[in-house]
Every structure is written in C-alpha cells, then in structure tokens.
Amino acid sequence: MIEANGLTKRYGERLAVDRLTFTVKPGQVTGFLGPNGAGKSTTMRLILGLDAPTSGTVTIDGRPFSKVAYPMREVGALLDAKAIHGGRSAYNHLVCLAQTNNLPKSRVGEVLDLVGLSEVARKRAKGFSLGMSQRLGIAAALLGDPKLLMFDEPVNGLDPEGILWIRNLMKALAAEGRTVFVSSHLMSEMENTADHLIVIGRGRLVADCTVTEFIDQNSELTIRVRTPERDRLAGLATGKGGVVAHDGEDALRITRLGMTEIGDLAFDNQIRVHELSPIQASLEQAFMELTKDSVEYHAAVPGRPAAGAIADAAAVATEVVSGAIQHGGR
Structure with missing residues (x-):
C-alpha cells in the first residue's frame, strides 16, 4: 500500500506537487492520470525516494522507501525504459540487479521468459527498440517478485500484442493481491486496465474514485434515437430542454433528457422509434472535461492562438486543402 499525506514538492518558485493526499490499495490496478506537467513523474519519484519532499x-506499507532493506523484493518500478547501460546485455543487466539485491540468479531467466526476451538475452541493450527496452524494464521491476509495482507509461513502444500482454499482466498481478500503480496518457488503455483512478492537475488532487464513478461524474448522458421522424422529434426534444444534434439521416443524439423522457415524448406524439440507446462516455471524454482547466501546455496551429486552433480545426483543414488546390492550379 502507498500512502501520501500532504505530499508537496517545490523546485524554486515552481510548485510541482501541491499537498497530495491519497492511498493506493492492494488488489487492484490504480491508474495515475493527469495532463503533461501535472506532477505525476515527480510524485512517483517522491514515492521511490529519488526526490525528497518539501513537506x-x-x-510504502507504513515505511519510507529509504527504510526498505531489499528494495526490489518489496517494490518493483519502471520509470524510464531507456535508463539502462547500453553496453550490457539484457541478461547481464538483470544479473547485476539480482546480485545487488541478494536475489537468486535463476530468477533472471524466469523474468526474461515472462517478458519474451529470452532469445535476445545476450544482446546489448543499446540495440534494443523502445518496445524491447520497455519489456526489459518490466523484467527488472518483476525481478524481486515484489508485492508493489509502479509503472510510468509501461505501454510506450509496445505493439498491440505487447499492450494486451502488459494489460493482462497488471490485472493478474493485482488479482494476486499486489499493489499496482500505473501512470499513462493512454486513456483507452486505462479504461481497459484500471479499477481505480487518482487524477491530478497542476500538482493537486482532482479525483480519487473508480473508473465508472469518474466517467459518471464528469460526463453527460447522451441518448441516441433513430426515427423516421427525426426533425419532428428534434423539435419536441428541444422544447423540453434537450440539447439535440443530428447523427446521420434518421438519428439524433440528445442530452439533458433521460431515456424515459424521450421514450414518453415519442409515444405521446405517436412518433415511431427504431432505436433508443444510451451512449456511454469514454474515460478520455471525462478526463478532458475534468482537466480542461489544468492543462499547462496548449498546442496551437502556427499563426493561430491555441483556443482558436482547437475551435476552428475544421476551418483550418479547409483552408489548407483550398490553398493546396490553388497552388496546384498556378
């Protein structure tokens, strides 16, 4: 179990982590989310004693990481997949880690098999792809068979098979009663993997709940209705306070009204309905809604402010295509 209480880290005038208090419990995969610059990596470094908190x-299980006698037996961590001596083979890298943590040499072969690197075990790490380096980093994290695991962007560089493998691995580790804490920017992956979420923005805690609760609390229910009388139902729904958008020739997407209200509205006005179904918001949509005011870095199309670039993305695309056509016609 990881317990943070008022955790704060300041670098000069910059407040990277601001009074964070949370608990990461065993037996579940806990996703750690936040925009770039939110303080996720700093928090993970503070947990591992790589940085000292300002306050x-x-x-970890009631003790600071610095008090753990054999760290790899209790905590396995992957923060930087490329933090490996490039001149060493995968096998020798893991052997060195095993020796410094009083682990049996036989464990090296076991974790290499587990992550699928047995065939390249004697090759130097400097020739590894990012995906292979990720697998080696995961092997190092698993080397001591720890009860707590921390991963920072573990699926970076992995192919679809590798992503599915690490997803199932994390779930299996949690099912064994271990604590699994994983940071990622891939919302779809977190939606498929995590049981619980800790979300931060600008160093502060903004959510600590299950994935389902997070989506429900930070998104609005949308109902899809398919009917041959689309426009008439759209007018009636708008009159009842619904927000309506067209979804193809014979369908609508309606918010602010529930399924029962829409069904009754159609029935009372003798409108045939061929489909009436809820559209579940994604974790990505809920995350974007919650953290929109916590984003530190806003990208912009060259020559346009960030907000305008986002709002006018379609217009920008049209201008680019139009310009290309005109240029080609000269």
Missing part, C-alpha cells in the same frame, strides 16, 4: 510524507 508532507509518503510511505
């Missing part, structure tokens, strides 16, 4: 505390 507050963070403990």
Whole structure:
C-alpha cells in the first residue's frame, strides 16, 4: 500500500506537487492520470525516494522507501525504459540487479521468459527498440517478485500484442493481491486496465474514485434515437430542454433528457422509434472535461492562438486543402 499525506514538492518558485493526499490499495490496478506537467513523474519519484519532499510524507506499507532493506523484493518500478547501460546485455543487466539485491540468479531467466526476451538475452541493450527496452524494464521491476509495482507509461513502444500482454499482466498481478500503480496518457488503455483512478492537475488532487464513478461524474448522458421522424422529434426534444444534434439521416443524439423522457415524448406524439440507446462516455471524454482547466501546455496551429486552433480545426483543414488546390492550379 502507498500512502501520501500532504505530499508537496517545490523546485524554486515552481510548485510541482501541491499537498497530495491519497492511498493506493492492494488488489487492484490504480491508474495515475493527469495532463503533461501535472506532477505525476515527480510524485512517483517522491514515492521511490529519488526526490525528497518539501513537506508532507509518503510511505510504502507504513515505511519510507529509504527504510526498505531489499528494495526490489518489496517494490518493483519502471520509470524510464531507456535508463539502462547500453553496453550490457539484457541478461547481464538483470544479473547485476539480482546480485545487488541478494536475489537468486535463476530468477533472471524466469523474468526474461515472462517478458519474451529470452532469445535476445545476450544482446546489448543499446540495440534494443523502445518496445524491447520497455519489456526489459518490466523484467527488472518483476525481478524481486515484489508485492508493489509502479509503472510510468509501461505501454510506450509496445505493439498491440505487447499492450494486451502488459494489460493482462497488471490485472493478474493485482488479482494476486499486489499493489499496482500505473501512470499513462493512454486513456483507452486505462479504461481497459484500471479499477481505480487518482487524477491530478497542476500538482493537486482532482479525483480519487473508480473508473465508472469518474466517467459518471464528469460526463453527460447522451441518448441516441433513430426515427423516421427525426426533425419532428428534434423539435419536441428541444422544447423540453434537450440539447439535440443530428447523427446521420434518421438519428439524433440528445442530452439533458433521460431515456424515459424521450421514450414518453415519442409515444405521446405517436412518433415511431427504431432505436433508443444510451451512449456511454469514454474515460478520455471525462478526463478532458475534468482537466480542461489544468492543462499547462496548449498546442496551437502556427499563426493561430491555441483556443482558436482547437475551435476552428475544421476551418483550418479547409483552408489548407483550398490553398493546396490553388497552388496546384498556378
């Protein structure tokens, strides 16, 4: 279990982590989310004792990480897949880690088999792709068979098979009663993997709940209705306070009204309905809604402000295509 209490880290005038208090429990995969610059990596470094907090505390099973006698037996961590001596083979890299943590040499072969690197075990790490480096980093994290695992962007560079493998691995580790704490920017992957979420923005805690609760609390229910009398139903739904958008020739997407209200509205006005179904918001949509005011870095199309670039994305695309056509016609 990881417990943070008032955890704060300041670099000069910059406040990277701001009074974070949360608990990461065993037996579940806990996703750690936040925009770039939110303080996720700093928080993970504070947990592992790689940085000292300005104030507050963070403990692992009631102790600071610095008090753990054999760290790899209790905590396995992957923060930077490329933090490996390039001149060493995968096998020798893991052997060195095993020796410094009093782990049996036989464990090296076991984790290499587990992550699928047995065939390249004697090759130097400098020739590894990002995906292979990720697998080696995961092997190192698993080397001590720890009860707590921390991963920072573990699926970077992995192919679809590798992503499915790490997803199932994390779920299996949690099912064994271990604590699994994983940071990622891939919302779809977190939606498929995590049981619980801790979300931060600008160093502060903004959500601590299950994935389902997070989506429900930060998104609006949308109902899809398919009917041959689309326009008439759209007018009636708008009159009842619904927000209506067309979804093809014979369908609508309606918010602000529930399924029962829409069904009764159609029935009372003798409108045939061929489909009436809820559209579940994604974790990505809920995350974007919750953290929109916490984003530190806003990208923009060259020559346009960020907000305008986002709002006018379709117009920008049209201008680019139009310009290309005109240029080609000269």
